[in-house]
Amino acid sequence: MATGRTHRPATRSRGIPEATVARLPLYLRALTALSERSVPTVSSEELAAAAGVNSAKLRKDFSYLGSYGTRGVGYDVEYLVYQISRELGLTQDWPVVIVGIGNLGAALANYGGFASRGFRVAALIDADPAMAGKPVAGIPVQHTDELETIIRDNGVSIGVIATPAGAAQQVCDRLVAAGVTSILNFAPTVLTVPDGVDVRKVDLSIELQILAFHEQRKAGEEAAAGVAADRAAGPARSAAVAGREDSATDQGPDGDVPAVMPA
Amino acid sequence: MATGRTHRPATRSRGIPEATVARLPLYLRALTALSERSVPTVSSEELAAAAGVNSAKLRKDFSYLGSYGTRGVGYDVEYLVYQISRELGLTQDWPVVIVGIGNLGAALANYGGFASRGFRVAALIDADPAMAGKPVAGIPVQHTDELETIIRDNGVSIGVIATPAGAAQQVCDRLVAAGVTSILNFAPTVLTVPDGVDVRKVDLSIELQILAFHEQRKAGEEAAAGVAADRAAGPARSAAVAGREDSATDQGPDGDVPAVMPA
DNA sequence: ATGTCTTTGTGAACGCGTGCACAAAGATTG
DNA sequence: CAATCTTTGTGCACGCGTTCACAAAGACAT
Numbered sequence: 001m002a003t004g005r006t007h008r009p010a011t012r013s014r015g016i017p018e019a020t021v022a023r024l025p026l027y028l029r030a031l032t033a034l035s036e037r038s039v040p041t042v043s044s045e046e047l048a049a050a051a052g053v054n055s056a057k058l059r060k061d062f063s064y065l066g067s068y069g070t071r072g073v074g075y076d077v078e079y080l081v082y083q084i085s086r087e088l089g090l091t092q093d094w095p096v097v098i099v100g101i102g103n104l105g106a107a108l109a110n111y112g113g114f115a116s117r118g119f120r121v122a123a124l125i126d127a128d129p130a131m132a133g134k135p136v137a138g139i140p141v142q143h144t145d146e147l148e149t150i151i152r153d154n155g156v157s158i159g160v161i162a163t164p165a166g167a168a169q170q171v172c173d174r175l176v177a178a179g180v181t182s183i184l185n186f187a188p189t190v191l192t193v194p195d196g197v198d199v200r201k202v203d204l205s206i207e208l209q210i211l212a213f214h215e216q217r218k219a220g221e222e223a224a225a226g227v228a229a230d231r232a233a234g235p236a237r238s239a240a241v242a243g244r245e246d247s248a249t250d251q252g253p254d255g256d257v258p259a260v261m262p263a
Numbered sequence: 264m265a266t267g268r269t270h271r272p273a274t275r276s277r278g279i280p281e282a283t284v285a286r287l288p289l290y291l292r293a294l295t296a297l298s299e300r301s302v303p304t305v306s307s308e309e310l311a312a313a314a315g316v317n318s319a320k321l322r323k324d325f326s327y328l329g330s331y332g333t334r335g336v337g338y339d340v341e342y343l344v345y346q347i348s349r350e351l352g353l354t355q356d357w358p359v360v361i362v363g364i365g366n367l368g369a370a371l372a373n374y375g376g377f378a379s380r381g382f383r384v385a386a387l388i389d390a391d392p393a394m395a396g397k398p399v400a401g402i403p404v405q406h407t408d409e410l411e412t413i414i415r416d417n418g419v420s421i422g423v424i425a426t427p428a429g430a431a432q433q434v435c436d437r438l439v440a441a442g443v444t445s446i447l448n449f450a451p452t453v454l455t456v457p458d459g460v461d462v463r464k465v466d467l468s469i470e471l472q473i474l475a476f477h478e479q480r481k482a483g484e485e486a487a488a489g490v491a492a493d494r495a496a497g498p499a500r501s502a503a504v505a506g507r508e509d510s511a512t513d514q515g516p517d518g519d520v521p522a523v524m525p526a
Numbered sequence: 527a528t529g530t531c532t533t534t535g536t537g538a539a540c541g542c543g544t545g546c547a548c549a550a551a552g553a554t555t556g
Numbered sequence: 557c558a559a560t561c562t563t564t565g566t567g568c569a570c571g572c573g574t575t576c577a578c579a580a581a582g583a584c585a586t
Contacts, residue, residue, distance in 0.1 A: 019543060025472040029451065043563065052453035056545055056566095063565055071551045071564040088472050089479030096471070103373045107366035113451060113468035118475060157478055158471070181481060182474040184467075188292065188376060190315035198477045200470050204447075205376035207463050208359070208421070209288040209351050211445040212381060214461045215420055216352030218444060282573060306533065319536095319575055326535055334534045334581045 016087075020061040026051045027058065028084045032117075034077050043074035090118030095154045097180075099171050100163030101126040101141050104186055108162060109137035122154040127167065144171075151178035158182045165189045172199075279350075283324040289314045290321065291347045291380075297340050306337035353381030358417045360443075362434050363426030364389040364404050367449055371425060372400035385417040390430065407434075414441035421445045428452045435462075 030050040034042055044062075048055035062068060062075070068083055069075045085091055096114065098105050101124050108114070109124055124136055127144045134141050142150065150156065159180040161168050168187035175183060182198045185191050188206075191199050293313040297305055307325075311318035325331060325338070331346055332338045348354055359377065361368050364387050371377070372387055387399055390407045397404050405413065413419065422443040424431050431450035438446060445461045448454055451469075454462050 017543070021476050022469070022473055024476070025466075025469040026453075028472075030453075044565095045563085050453070052455075054545065056547090057543090059563090059565060060544085067565070069564050070553085072553045072562045074563070087476070089475040090472065092479075094471075094475055094478070103366075103370035107370045108467065110366045111467060114471070117468065117472075119468075119471055157482075158474055182478045184470055184474060190289075190293075190313070192315075196481070198474055200474055202465055202467070202470060203288075204371065204374060204465070205380065205382075206285070206288040207447050207465060208357075208377070208382055209291070209353065209380075210285055211421055211447060211461055211463055212352040212357055213284050213287070213350070215357070215445045216355075218459070219420075280573070307535095308533085317575070319577090320573090322533095322535060323574085330535070332534050333583085335532045335583045337533070 016064045020064055021088075023051070023053065023057075023061055024084050024088055026053070027061070028081065028088065028090075031077055031081045031084070035081055039077055041070075041074045041076055044069070047075065085118070088118070092118070093120050094118055094158050095120050095122035095156045096158045096160060097121075097123045097125055097147075097150060097154075097156050097175075098160045098162060099125045099144075099147070099175070100161060100167070100187075101131055101136055102162065102164075105160075105162035106136050108160060108186075109139065119158075122156050123150045125150065127163075147171075147174055148178040151175065151180060156180060158184070160184045160186070161191075162186045279327045283327055284351075286314070286316065286320075286324055287347050287351055289316070290324070291344065291351065291353075294340055294344045294347065298344055302340055304333075304337045304339055307332070310338065348381070351381070355381070356383050357381055357421050358383050358385035358419045359421045359423060360384075360386045360388055360410075360413060360417075360419050360438075361423045361425060362388045362407075362410070362438070363424060363430070363450075364394055364399055365425065365427075368423075368425035369399050371423060371449075372402065382421075385419055386413045388413065390426075410434075410437055411441040414438065414443060419443060421447070423447045423449070424454075425449045 027047065030047055031042070033050070034047075044055045044059045048058040051058065059069075062080075065083060065087055068080055082091075096119050098108050098121060101109065105124065105126070109121060114121055121137070121139060124139050124141045125144055125147055126132070126141050129143060131141045132143045151159075157180055159175040159182070161171055161175075161183060163171055165187045168185065168189045169191060172183060172185070172191045172193060176193055176197055181196060183191065183193065183200070185199055185201050186203075188203055191201075193199055290310065293310055294305070296313070297310075307318045307322045311321040314321065322332075325343075328346060328350055331343055345354075359382050361371050361384060364372065368387065368389070372384060377384055384400070384402060387402050387404045388407055388410055389395070389404050392406060394404045395406045414422075420443055422438040422445070424434055424438075424446060426434055428450045431448065431452045432454060435446060435448070435454045435456065439456055439460055444459060446454065446456070446463070448462055448464050449466075451466055454464075456462055
């Protein structure tokens with residue numbers, strides 16, 4: 001799950017659960033592919049397989065949108081594409097600004113997925129004066145000074161932050177002050193925003209670290225050889241450790257033997 | 264939430280809930296910042312604020328790792344940094360390969376977050392022969408032909424896919440066959456992998472679409488002017504629609520009036 | 527030592543999300 | 557028109573994750 005949302009009732013969004021909303025783009029992608037192959041209808045089973053989810057879950061998800069299927073037949077592909085697009089608000093074009101045109105910002109600007117479906121890169125913004133005017137992905141980079149003007153003139157409500165971590169909060173504040181109410185943050189920082197502003201975070205190193213955790217666990221399971229009490233020493237604990245070994249509550253008697261790779 | 268996991272018991276991973284694992288990197292980052300400022304101890308309240316989470320949640324998360332705090336004082340920063348690093352498997356260096364050195368791949372290769380904490384870019388791989396040998400981020404790009412050799416020689420278990428969608432599954436299959444068991448996928452595709460292989464997905468357009476959904480909802484709430492029965496026509500439904508209006512079960516009588524922006 | 531004050535660790539309750547399993551709906555066939 | 561077959565839509569139960577609220581633990585002052 002993508003994370004980083006400024007708390008709010010969180011789930012209830014016109015009745016559609018957050019988890020369902022997060023899957024709608026997945027369904028939409030699968031449906032678009034079917035549409036391009038001129039497939040007229042699809043069953044929940046087929047579509048679920050294409051989207052990589054459980055078919056019951058898919059049916060329940062669609063039930064929040066309404067009864068768009070036909071029993072005994074399945075779902076009409078074109079109709080469903082339209083309904084989901086409308087639900088996600090992709091029948092209109094959202095102008096988006098990307099702030100921070102480094103390697104990542106440039107990659108984002110060139111990313112076809114933006115322009116293709118519902119989004120339009122309204123402007124690229126960077127703090128480096130040397131970048132100003134230089135075209136990236138066919139769009140000239142503009143200086144940060146013009147941020148407010150760009151936001152207001154284009155009616156931008158979605159901003160993408162691809163700056164270094166140090167600049168992210170400041171950029172965020174300016175975006176919000178200028179009227180942006182949804183932010184996609186690539187900078188490795190926790191952004192603080194006022195109520196009513198949505199933030200979604202994409203963090204590469206966090207994803208990698210989660211993978212590393214599972215990878216380590218896998219390695220530890222295999223190497224279930226003689227690993228018992230070689231718990232790493234690490235830096236000396238400055239404060240007291242207190243009753244660790246005997247404070248086993250209900251977590252299981254194994255405590256926290258890491259079973260880490262001996263390597 | 265990042266999504267896309269090849270189902271498995273999912274949560275139970277040596278007792279630590281998935282949701283907690285996903286937050287550990289967040290805590291680690293906040294703690295590292297404190298460590299650099301030579302802050303000796305931190306309370307759950309302070310740390311939670313820095314990480315952008317609830318303090319009770321943070322304490323419960325830490326309780327899965329063990330009792331590392333001192334009541335009345337808080338947590339020892341250095342000790343906690345070490346414990347979380349160890350738990351995440353960052354005390355060892357994970358060699359990582361990046362496949363697909365386009366705009367995004369190059370951005371990833373240049374991303375400082377990789378090298379800094381537990382990860383090392385072992386190789387950059389691209390299918391374009393013209394790219395071969397060209398250095399990106401100081402590392403020469405190698406051709407896809409050498410993928411298997413690179414994986415085996417370097418003992419790589421984590422792969423990053425930054426190829427176009429069309430090539431992703433094929434690259435994935437080769438990575439897995441060569442021994443990779445964790446994949447971070449940036450291509451907008453559902454990857455199919457055998458059991459025992461973890462996949463995490465980062466999908467820019469999905470994140471944007473989720474934002475668009477909420478943005479639309481906000482706009483619709485404000486513009487609660489006279490919007491009632493102008494439900495868009497859309498493409499003609501080919502199959503029968505059946506009882507839509509009257510099949511209101513318990514979803515509420517409002518049915519699915521989208522309250523969409525008139526624009 | 528004793529008391530007070532701070533902060534952790536966690537039991538318990540609640541709510542959301544998931545998946546099963548089945549009844550209802552409709553297509554299709556005879 | 558009746559019977560059969562397919563597939564949807566959903567009631568229900570279960571489990572994970574979040575949050576509250578508080579007792580226990582320890583620091584610190586007297």
